[in-house]
Amino acid sequence: MHHGVDSLRVAGVASADGSVFTVVLFLQSNCVNVKTVRSRHDKLTPASAGPGVLGLLTEPLTPALVRRLLGTVIDPELGVNIVDLGLVYDVAAGDDGVVTITMTLTTPGCPLGGFLDDQIRAALAPLPQVRAVAIELVWEPPWDPELMSPAGREQLGWP
Amino acid sequence: MAVSAVAAARRRRLPLMALALVALFAGMWGGLIRLGLANPDIVPAAGDAHGPLMALGFLGTLISLERAVALGRSWVYAAPLSAGLGAVATLVGAPAAFGPALLALGGFVLLGAHVVLHRLAPSLDNAVMGAGAVAWCAAAVLWLTGADVSRFAPLMAGFLVLTIVGERLELTRVAGRSPRSRRLLLIAVTTFAAGVAVSVAAERTGVRIAGIGLAGQALWLARFDIARRTVRMGGVTRFMAAALLGGYVWLAAGGVLWTASAALADGPAYDASLHAVFLGFVMSIVFAHAPVIVPAVLRVPVAFRRGFYAHLILLHVSLALRLLGGDLAGSVTLWRWGGVGTGAAILLFLGATVAGVAISRRVSRYALSAAPS
Numbered sequence: 254m255h256h257g258v259d260s261l262r263v264a265g266v267a268s269a270d271g272s273v274f275t276v277v278l279f280l281q282s283n284c285v286n287v288k289t290v291r292s293r294h295d296k297l298t299p300a301s302a303g304p305g306v307l308g309l310l311t312e313p314l315t316p317a318l319v320r321r322l323l324g325t326v327i328d329p330e331l332g333v334n335i336v337d338l339g340l341v342y343d344v345a346a347g348d349d350g351v352v353t354i355t356m357t358l359t360t361p362g363c364p365l366g367g368f369l370d371d372q373i374r375a376a377l378a379p380l381p382q383v384r385a386v387a388i389e390l391v392w393e394p395p396w397d398p399e400l401m402s403p404a405g406r407e408q409l410g411w412p
Numbered sequence: 413m414a415v416s417a418v419a420a421a422r423r424r425r426l427p428l429m430a431l432a433l434v435a436l437f438a439g440m441w442g443g444l445i446r447l448g449l450a451n452p453d454i455v456p457a458a459g460d461a462h463g464p465l466m467a468l469g470f471l472g473t474l475i476s477l478e479r480a481v482a483l484g485r486s487w488v489y490a491a492p493l494s495a496g497l498g499a500v501a502t503l504v505g506a507p508a509a510f511g512p513a514l515l516a517l518g519g520f521v522l523l524g525a526h527v528v529l530h531r532l533a534p535s536l537d538n539a540v541m542g543a544g545a546v547a548w549c550a551a552a553v554l555w556l557t558g559a560d561v562s563r564f565a566p567l568m569a570g571f572l573v574l575t576i577v578g579e580r581l582e583l584t585r586v587a588g589r590s591p592r593s594r595r596l597l598l599i600a601v602t603t604f605a606a607g608v609a610v611s612v613a614a615e616r617t618g619v620r621i622a623g624i625g626l627a628g629q630a631l632w633l634a635r636f637d638i639a640r641r642t643v644r645m646g647g648v649t650r651f652m653a654a655a656l657l658g659g660y661v662w663l664a665a666g667g668v669l670w671t672a673s674a675a676l677a678d679g680p681a682y683d684a685s686l687h688a689v690f691l692g693f694v695m696s697i698v699f700a701h702a703p704v705i706v707p708a709v710l711r712v713p714v715a716f717r718r719g720f721y722a723h724l725i726l727l728h729v730s731l732a733l734r735l736l737g738g739d740l741a742g743s744v745t746l747w748r749w750g751g752v753g754t755g756a757a758i759l760l761f762l763g764a765t766v767a768g769v770a771i772s773r774r775v776s777r778y779a780l781s782a783a784p785s
Contacts, residue, residue, distance in 0.1 A: 329704050331586060332642050332649035338586070360582050361532045362541065364482040367421070368708035395533055398585050410641040411588035 314382040316344040319352055322380070326372045328365070333408050335369060339400025342391065350384030352377060357396045366390055418711045425709055428477050428489065431496025433762075435469030438503050440755050442466075447751040461502050461511070463561045464551075467568035467690065468515045469499030471698070472548060474705075475575055476522040481709050483525055491521035498552075509556055516552035519545060519571075536598070537582035543605055544574030550612065562676050565686055566619055570608035572694045573663075577601055577629055580637055587638040597636070600628030616674040623670025626689070630664035648703050648716035651724070655700030658728050662692020665735075680739035683747075691754050692731050699724050702765055714768035723764055727757035 312318050323344070324336045335341055335356070343355040354373065358366060370388050377383050401409075442462030444450035452459050461469075476491035498514030526542035547570030554564040581601070584594055604625025611618025634640075634657065643653035666688035675681035703714050730753020738747025 327649075329648045330583075330642070330652055330701075331638065332645040359586060360535060360537065362479065362482050362526075362529050362538055362582075364478045364708045365704065366484075366708075367418075367481065367711055368704060371418075371707065371711060371713070392533055398588060401586075406588060409587055409638060412590075 312382075314346050314348065314350060314352070314380070316346050318380075319344045319346050319354070319377065322376045323354070323373065325376050326369065328369075331409065333405050335373075337402040337405030337408070339396065339398075339402065339405070340369075346383075350382055351387070352383055352385070353387045353389065355389045355391055357391055359396050361392055422711050424489070425477065425481070428473065428492045428496060429710065431492070431500065432470050432473035432477070434503075435465050435473060435496060435499035436758070438499065439465035439470055440758065443751060443755060447748050449748060449752065455503060457502055457505055460561070463565055463568060463686070463690075464512075464515065464555060465499055465502065467572060468495060468519070468548060468552060469502070471572060471694065472515065472518055472522075473499070474698075475572075476518060476525070477709060478705060479522060479525050479529075483528060485525075485528070488521065488525045491518045491525065494518035494521060512552055512556040516549060516556055519548035519552050523549060535582070536594075537578045539578075540581055540601055541575050541578035544571045544578065547571040547574060547605075547608060554612070562678075562682065563615070564612075566608050566611040566615075566622055569686070569689050570605065570622075573626070573629070573689065574601070574605060576694070576697050577633075580633060583638050584636070587636075587641070589636055593632075593636055597629065597632045600625050600632055603628060615676050619674040619676065620671050623667045623672075623674070625667070626670055627664055627667025630660050630667055634660045634664070651703070651716065651720055652700040654721075655696045655724050658724065659693040659696035659700070662688045662696065662728075662731070666693060680742070684735045684739040687731065687754075688735065691727065695727060695754070695758070696724070699727065699761055702761070703768065706765055706769070712769050713772040714765060715771040717764065717768060717771070720764055720768075723757045723760040726760060727754055730754045730757060 320336055320341065323341055324334045326335050327333065328335060328338060331338065338359075340358065341354065341356045343353075345351075345353040356369075358369075373388060374386055377386055438455065438458045439462055441450060441455060442458035442460075442465055445452045445459035446462055458465065472495040473492045476488070476495060480488035480492060494514050495518030498511045498516075498518060501514055502511030523542065523545040526538060526545055529538050530542065547567045551564040551567035551571065554567065555561070577597075581594070581597060584597070602625070604622050607618050607620070607622025607625055609618070610621055637656065637660070639653035639656040639660075641653075642649050643657060644650075645653070666685060669675075669681065669685040669688055673681035673685060675685055699720075703716050703720070706712070706714050730750045732750075733746055733753060734750025737743050738750055
């Protein structure tokens with residue numbers, strides 16, 4: 254641990270346009286500090302990253318908050334996030350800082366489980382409220398296109 | 413997965429990925445021998461076994477490794493291990509049956525994995541991929557019995573095309589395609605698979621039928637695949653879609669060539685028929701999926717760079733040069749340049765992928781050092 258820093262969180266974030274940037278959050282004397290490290294093609298800043306990173310840090314840990322961050326985890330082939338794809342079955346989160354995510358993949362033959370596991374952990378890493386993340390992959394009930402959100406369907410050009 | 417488990421997974425998978433790369437480099441060396449550009453006395457087996465090394469040694473190892481990662485059961489890792497070792501055995505001049513037998517074993521283990529997947533969740537797309545694994549097994553068994561590579565080349569194409577199209581079939585559900593449109597794709601897939609099966613007994617007839625199936629699948633994919641939609645998005649999603657759509661063009665070309673020429677022996681038509689499918693279609697799809705599959709298998713992020721388009725464009729341009737300038741117009745020089753160009757595209761692809769991993773890592777290291785001390 255760095256001297257004078259109470260806690261340090263690092264998140265690598267890949268945006269939908271393929272750029273990669275890193276957000277460093279650290280707590281110092283009860284103040285939240287944010288530092289963004291950009292790569293050459295970075296077009297995002299924490300302020301434009303979505304719901305506002307600073308606001309997220311002060312909210313109590315709830316399933317809704319976790320779902321908002323899961324909305325930044327994108328299936329790279331489809332360009333649609335895992336919540337809109339209907340892959341997230343259940344989210345449990347509470348004051349103890351433990352997040353449990355129950356999710357599926359479109360098929361058990363899909364090798365992306367580990368990839369999404371890493372992406373989910375990176376997406377939740379900036380939250381100081383999170384102490385532990387457990388991701389459970391289940392096949393019951395099997396994924397069905399009906400589980401996709403209207404937004405997800407529209408993005409993929411459903412008739 | 414905890415950090416130590418991720419590291420353990422990486423340690424287990426990295427040697428298998430390395431075996432796939434050995435097969436790839438050997439296959440590429442074999443390609444240079446066949447282009448008349450490499451000394452055939454250095455690793456002589458690579459020239460004769462060019463096709464099996466690329467299709468079963470390299471891609472067989474890679475695809476079965478992917479499936480082992482998906483299924484998460486230790487025994488499935490025997491498939492990439494066996495296939496990779498089969499490629500090495502072929503190279504080092506082990507007793508003739510050794511390489512093909514190990515490659516066949518890899519195919520049978522992969523087939524077993526698809527049986528397990530079927531029990532977990534029966535689906536049509538898994539059945540199509542399973543049929544691909546059957547084609548791998550049949551190809552390797554034919555090779556084991558001493559058949560010429562041209563005899564089982566359609567089966568090797570069967571393995572790869574059915575594996576890829578099975579995955580695309582799965583995505584039709586995400587794309588909201590109607591059951592009627594899925595049935596159309598299934599007709600093309602069945603035609604192709606039937607043609608490949610017939611080719612074992614009646615070579616020319618089988619290849620012609622399979623060609624019709626290839627063209628049908630290409631037309632369906634070019635019209636209905638989700639890549640038509642995702643190519644309008646950005647970043648890595650668009651790159652993947654572009655590589656897929658480029659691959660479909662070559663798949664259609666392969667279908668026409670298979671049906672028109674049904675070439676089964678060395679010559680321009682045979683060269684064009686196989687490389688349209690194996691390089692134009694299959695390698696383009698490998699390029700498309702690498703930015704996702706490498707992180708999934710090795711658990712390291714790959715930063716997408718616009719530079720990735722360089723190896724994709726080089727692949728397609730040099731293949732066009734080879735087929736149009738070399739095979740069609742008869743220029744040996746263009747044929748060779750085209751061949752070298754596709755090899756260079758593969759090297760560039762490997763370099764870009766390694767660079768993508770390095771960039772991701774540098775970004776996170778810099779982030780750590782940028783924190784106040």
